[in-house]
Amino acid sequence: MIGGNYTTLILGYAVFGILSLLLIWPIKDEHGNRWVQLFSRFFYLTMIPLVILLALAVYKRVSHYGFTEERHILVVLAVWLAGISLYFLCSRKGDIRLVPMSLCALALLSTFGPQSAADISRRSQQARLAAALAESGVDDQRASIISYLVDAHGLRSLQRFTNTDLVALDKEIKKKHANLPTYSINSLKRDTIFTLLNVSQDGTDNGHYLNVTRQDQGIIPVSGYDYGYKVEPYQTGITTLQIGAHECRITTDNDTLTISVNVVGDSTVVFNLAPLADEIYRAYKDGKLTEKRSGRNQFAYPSERMRLLRESNRFDIAFLVEQLNGDFRPPHNKSGSGLYFSGYLLFKEK
Numbered sequence: 001m002i003g004g005n006y007t008t009l010i011l012g013y014a015v016f017g018i019l020s021l022l023l024i025w026p027i028k029d030e031h032g033n034r035w036v037q038l039f040s041r042f043f044y045l046t047m048i049p050l051v052i053l054l055a056l057a058v059y060k061r062v063s064h065y066g067f068t069e070e071r072h073i074l075v076v077l078a079v080w081l082a083g084i085s086l087y088f089l090c091s092r093k094g095d096i097r098l099v100p101m102s103l104c105a106l107a108l109l110s111t112f113g114p115q116s117a118a119d120i121s122r123r124s125q126q127a128r129l130a131a132a133l134a135e136s137g138v139d140d141q142r143a144s145i146i147s148y149l150v151d152a153h154g155l156r157s158l159q160r161f162t163n164t165d166l167v168a169l170d171k172e173i174k175k176k177h178a179n180l181p182t183y184s185i186n187s188l189k190r191d192t193i194f195t196l197l198n199v200s201q202d203g204t205d206n207g208h209y210l211n212v213t214r215q216d217q218g219i220i221p222v223s224g225y226d227y228g229y230k231v232e233p234y235q236t237g238i239t240t241l242q243i244g245a246h247e248c249r250i251t252t253d254n255d256t257l258t259i260s261v262n263v264v265g266d267s268t269v270v271f272n273l274a275p276l277a278d279e280i281y282r283a284y285k286d287g288k289l290t291e292k293r294s295g296r297n298q299f300a301y302p303s304e305r306m307r308l309l310r311e312s313n314r315f316d317i318a319f320l321v322e323q324l325n326g327d328f329r330p331p332h333n334k335s336g337s338g339l340y341f342s343g344y345l346l347f348k349e350k
Contacts, residue, residue, distance in 0.1 A: 007074060010054045014081055017043045018099060025096045040088060047085040054078045067124035068148070072117035076106055122153045126160065133161065133197070142199045150190050162196050180287035187285075211325040212280055212299045214306040214343075215290070220320065225346040231257065231319075232342055243347050246314050255339045259310075259317060267312035271319045274330070277339055279305070281328040306343075316348040 021040055058074045067075075080102060088094040110117045129145045149157045155166040169192065177185055194200075222228060227243050231252065239250045251258040257271040280301055283289050292298040306321040326339040 007054055007057050010050045011077065013050065014047065022096060022099065044085045044088045047081060051078060051082045051085060054081070066128045067121045069117040069121050069152070072120050073110065076110055080106055118153070122149070122157050125149055126157065129161065146193060146197065146199060147190055150193060151186060155189055155193060158193055164196055181291060183291055184285070184287035209326065210280070210284060210299060210328050211323070212301050213323050214303050214321060215300045216303040217322055220344055222346060225318065225348045227347040229345045231345060244349055257319060259312070259345070261312050261314045267314060269310040269312045269317055271308050271310060273321070273324065273339060273341055276306070276308070276321065277324065277328050278330060280324070284328065314350060316350065318346040320344045320346065
């Protein structure tokens with residue numbers, strides 16, 4: 001399948017090849033340096049199939065999902081690489097200055113004016129949304145387009161789809177919630193426009209799919225406990241293990257972690273993560289989560305709030321939730337979505 005990895009490799013090859021040619025071009029006419037022109041011709045010959053592959057990759061993405069800023073840049077680079085390769089293959093005395101000059105011109109054209117990456121991307125996604133709204137049964141597609149337009153181009157980019165003054169609405173949301181972080185304001189904007197357009201948010205994260213980690217992630221306070229067990233991410237089903245003199249069965253099911261000691265019912269404890277998820281979601285809606293720099297909807301939560309305690313007849317048990325991610329909107333056991341977690345179980349024998 002043609003995809004993002006191919007485009008990265010092709011562009012990396014092109015960048016380093018053209019940069020090498022720029023650096024050695026001043027010595028091409030010196031005695032004994034005929035290899036420079038041979039290298040140049042060979043490089044641009046190898047670029048031809050790579051440019052074709054790049055064009056196919058870009059065409060596939062754009063034809064299915066329309067333009068975004070990144071795809072617009074890929075289209076421009078594919079056209080530029082094709083033009084530069086043909087120029088140096090067909091010209092006996094190619095002028096290397098054409099490379100930086102043409103790149104500079106394309107950068108300016110892609111940044112300003114109606115042909116810029118932002119304008120073309122906005123119009124492309126607006127056209128896709130108009131087509132999706134005219135059809136039925138494509139809520140997932142509508143939701144992803146709306147989320148993109150709000151995040152990348154603001155509420156005003158959706159003005160053609162509603163009679164509500166979105167410019168005034170945008171200012172009102174910013175003014176009313178000026179104390180909230182950017183992610184919360186964007187979430188409010190998305191919620192508002194989904195309601196105005198009567199589009200379901202199901203099927204996309206739309207600000208409800210969060211990835212939350214413990215603030216002291218990776219640091220395990222084991223003082224006072226005798227045994228530890230790591231609950232792996234996305235672990236499902238039943239795991240049986242020996243803890244001291246006791247056999248324990250650990251069962252994970254959506255938002256619940258159950259530990260049965262001595263299996264036959266000596267004692268059972270249940271860690272239900274739904275209340276913790278509800279608490280985190282309220283903090284998210286109130287703009288009180290600490291946002292991480294690693295990506296969108298990535299947050300840290302206080303370690304003491306991610307530490308859950310239970311007692312059985314045989315053990316005092318602590319569950320240190322390392323990571324909690326999924327659709328945080330209740331109910332958490334709904335079909336097709338839910339919560340996924342990982343962490344550490346600590347056992348202290350009584």
